[in-house]
Amino acid sequence: MSHPPSHNQPEAFDELDPHHSGVHADHVIVGPMQLRAVLAILLVFTALTVGFAQAEQWASGYFNIVMPHWVNIAGAMTIAVIKALLVMAIFMQLKYDNPVNTLIMGVTFAALAVFIAFTGMDLLNRSEVYSWKAPQIVAGGTGNEVWNAQGKPITVAARDRYLAKIKDRIKEHNPSIEGEALEKQALAQYEIDMAATVSHGHATHGDQHGSSANRSRGAHGLSGALDTAAREHAESDGHEPAKPAGGH
Amino acid sequence: MSTIDAKQTSVPESRSRWQRYAHAHHWRSQAEEFDGCKLGFWLFLSTEVLLFGGIFCGYTLFRSMYPAAWAEGSSSLDWKIGAFNTAVLLISSYTMAVSIYCIQTGKQARARANLAVTFLLGASFVILKLALEYIPKWSGYFCVLDPALHHHASMIVEGKTAFFGLFQFVEGYGGKRPGMLFDYPFAVDPRMPVWWAIYYCGTAIHAAHVLIGMALIARVWWLAGKGTYGPTYYAGVEITGLYWHLVDLIWIFLFPLLYLIH
Incomplete structure (x- = not known):
């Protein structure tokens, strides 16, 4: 048994709709x-x-x-x-x-949620499973031999470069200054410059640096071991880069 | 006279391109072609969502690992610039949608005007981002028109200007860069370079999408001027609109994540 054609009556040819299926009737x-x-x-x-x-x-x-x-x-x-x-x-x-x-977008967002959740399950719990690996990670995130960082954490290296610049400037005005006095004066100038730059961070209009909103939570991240290791490293002024504990 | 000749002579040349448009032979109708075209584009948009998904995933995880670095990084962004740019993109999405409405109802001139406005709003988004955010944060050079410049008056280096005096150097402000390019002297948290990596990655890929969207809008604006689009054929405008709305969609999430949550 053959199916009857959908359009029995021949109509005038319409070049926009040659198969008589209705043009854009469903477009809102x-x-x-x-x-x-x-x-x-x-x-x-x-x-x-x-x-x-x-x-x-x-x-x-x-x-x-x-x-x-x-x-x-x-x-x-x-x-x-x-x-x-x-x-x-x-x-x-x-x-x-x-x-x-809509289905395509829904599935995409669901896939993204799975993606984030599973990566989180791994990364955020890694410190518990591999806490012995923590010293391998260097504050600043990119490893020991970083360009322009001389084995220090990147942020410490950036600060030291700025301090060197200040010291040069102080010595220009006062060539005889040296040693501890120079160090002290440079650090004082650093504090002044920092106050002038950071206190106008737009979320901060007080005496403290950084956001005021972060008072509502502890400073340590979810990866306790990684964070503690990096913090100790940063506090030791970064002169001794962390040595890999093992692996590789 | 053959049938083909008869068909060709039945289409007067005076009609617009959209009136003469015939769908490709492998579709049953123009409506079906349009729907197929849109389905394909939504599939492409889903890959775009996943592209930005990688950045959102990185943001979420690094944020929960290094909250202090995130609080510090976020506090050096100005929510006023972010909010203004959000409004710019939202309005551009509206003018894009209006231009599709105008095409659908046969108001081609108004559609082109709205496309032009959308293009200009996209351009102002990119210019604001460059002049008020990227350039000062990366290099320390502030635009002299930037209202935030007076906060750093004591740190301005006299005589050190760039771009015909339009930018003024502020000591100690620049160097907020990702990873090993980092050179900002006042970072408290050692993970601040990670924040800047996520910031530049997210916003620069987004800005690249704005530029691509602007090129697509310029294309349909030009084609619309030649009468390509009309009430029965406007797939190009519709697809460009979808792309532009996605750019807006991504920014709707980037704005609070980067500028508002500390």
């Missing part, structure tokens, strides 16, 4: 009013997420009300997800589109 036009409404919501949410982050610092700085650290992250990420869903649903028209396209 998203109107300007809806687009404007979505834009307004997106901008309001942007203001909201900035306000939320500022409010946390304000409460912490003026009233010493320290919010748990996850509140900051959860708030910002919730707003970001809502904004992303709005962009995908309306601007990218997934709401009106073939559901297969």
Whole structure:
């Protein structure tokens, strides 16, 4: 038994639709009013997420009300997800589109979540399993023989280069100064320069360096052994780079 | 007269290109071709999400390993620049969507105007990023128009300027670079170079996408001027729009992660 053809009646030839299947009948036009409404919501949410982050610092700085650290992250990420869903649903028209396209994006985000979760399960627990490997890791992250670092952690090397520059300048004005006096004066100038540069970091308007928001959590990361090893290394002023404990 | 001749003469040359457009022979209809085209592009966008996924994964893990470095790094970014650039990208996404609406409803001139605005907003995003963020943080040269310059007045090196005097050198501010390029003297946490690696990786790949998106927008703007797109054929504009919205989508996550969460 043969199937009957879908179009029994021959019609005038239409070069835009030679098979008479209907052109763009299913394509939705998203109107300007809806687009404007979505834009307004997106901008309001942007203001909201900035306000939320500022409010946390304000409460912490003026009233010493320290919010748990996850509140900051959860708030910002919730707003970001809502904004992303709005962009995908309306601007990218997934709401009106073939559901297969939504499925593709859904599977992609699920794959990304698996990717991050499994990498985290490995990296964040490594210190417990291989704590004996911790001294192999050098603060600064790129190994012992780093260009321009002379075996020191990168940040310590950068500081030392700056101190050398200050010392040169002091000696220009006062060639007789040497030894401990020079060291002391250079360090004092370093502190002054640091205050002038860092205290205007935009999240900081107080006496301390760095963000005020990080008061809400401990300074140590989840990888305790790695962090402790690097910290001790940095505090020893980096003159003795950590030797690999084994392996390789 | 053959059938083919008859078909060719039935299409008057005065009609626009979009009116004369016929779908490729391996599709049953233009609608099907359009849907296939979009499906392929969504598959491509999923690979883009995974590309940035690597950066987000690195961010998440390094952040949980070295929170103090993240707090220090984040505090040297200005949320005002980030928020302004977020608004710029959101508005550009809106004008992109409006240009598709205009094409669908046959308002080609308005569509082109909206495409031009989208292009200019993308350009201003990149220029702001370069002039107010990348150049000062990398090299220590501040744009003289940067409102944040007065904070560092005591550290300005007189006479050391660049780019026809448009940039002024501030001692000790630059050198915030990834890994072994790091040369910022005031870092407290030894992991700060890791933060800058993630920052530059994430934002520079994003900025590259903005530039590619601008090239695509310029292309459809030019083609739209030749009457290529109209109510029954606008796949090129639609696809360019999807790409541009993805650029916006990525920034929606990069902004709070880099600028707001400490």
